[in-house]
Amino acid sequence: xxxxxxxxxxxxxxxxxxxxxxxxxxxxxxxxxxxxxxxxxxxxxxxxxxxxxxxxxxxxxxxxxxxxxxxxxxxxxxxxxxxxxxxxxxxxxxxxxxxxxxxxxxxxxxxxxxxx
Amino acid sequence: xxxxxxxxxxxxxxxxxxxxxxxxxxxxxxxxxxxxxxxxxxxxxxxxxxxxxxxxxxxxxxxxxxxxxxxxxxxxxxxxx
Numbered sequence: 001x002x003x004x005x006x007x008x009x010x011x012x013x014x015x016x017x018x019x020x021x022x023x024x025x026x027x028x029x030x031x032x033x034x035x036x037x038x039x040x041x042x043x044x045x046x047x048x049x050x051x052x053x054x055x056x057x058x059x060x061x062x063x064x065x066x067x068x069x070x071x072x073x074x075x076x077x078x079x080x081x082x083x084x085x086x087x088x089x090x091x092x093x094x095x096x097x098x099x100x101x102x103x104x105x106x107x108x109x110x111x112x113x114x115x116x
Numbered sequence: 117x118x119x120x121x122x123x124x125x126x127x128x129x130x131x132x133x134x135x136x137x138x139x140x141x142x143x144x145x146x147x148x149x150x151x152x153x154x155x156x157x158x159x160x161x162x163x164x165x166x167x168x169x170x171x172x173x174x175x176x177x178x179x180x181x182x183x184x185x186x187x188x189x190x191x192x193x194x195x196x197x
Contacts, residue, residue: 036129039129040129043127043128043129046127047127056172057125057127057128057129058125058127058128058129058130058131058172058173059125059171059172059173060125060150060151060158060161060162060165060172060173061151062162063155063158079171082171090171090172091128091129091130091172092129092130106185106187107130107185107186107187108185108187109169109170109171109172109184109185110169110171111168111169111170111184112184
């Protein structure tokens with residue numbers, strides 16, 4: 001049990017290291033809300049263990065490879081316009097670099113932003 | 117009383133907050149964890165999401181009103197709180 005916990009923590013650190021390098025050039029950073037960040041990273045490690053891929057914890061797998069690949073974290077490039085407008089990714093693991101208080105960012109779907 | 121149905125993911129913190137919103141106010145609601153349900157139900161929910169232009173969870177139905185995302189103010193407004 002304790003070994004499993006260590007592995008989860010170790011993998012969380014690895015994902016954090018990798019994701020930071022990917023999202024930085026896209027204008028995003030990890031949310032300053034550490035509780036949410038830790039929870040989401042842990043869920044991604046669990047999803048990776050279940051599916052082999054760290055999918056977004058807040059978007060559904062559809063059993064459609066093309067759609068499912070668009071929610072592999074960090075999924076910002078596939079939803080750039082939407083996430084730039086709400087200044088966060090859907091699950092809130094990442095926010096725009098200028099965001100100091102992520103609680104003020106509403107979780108709005110694309111339809112409410114007149115994208116469709 | 118308004119009928120409240122919530123579609124969620126067990127891995128989603130905003131889905132947990134949504135459930136807490138209704139639980140803390142003693143408001144009855146039903147929910148389905150998309151990732152924990154059977155394939156037929158997943159397909160039905162997936163179609164509902166697409167029809168509503170929703171890309172993720174939580175997905176809340178208060179009578180006929182659909183609210184996508186964790187939006188507590190909209191839940192309150194829809195319930196007249």
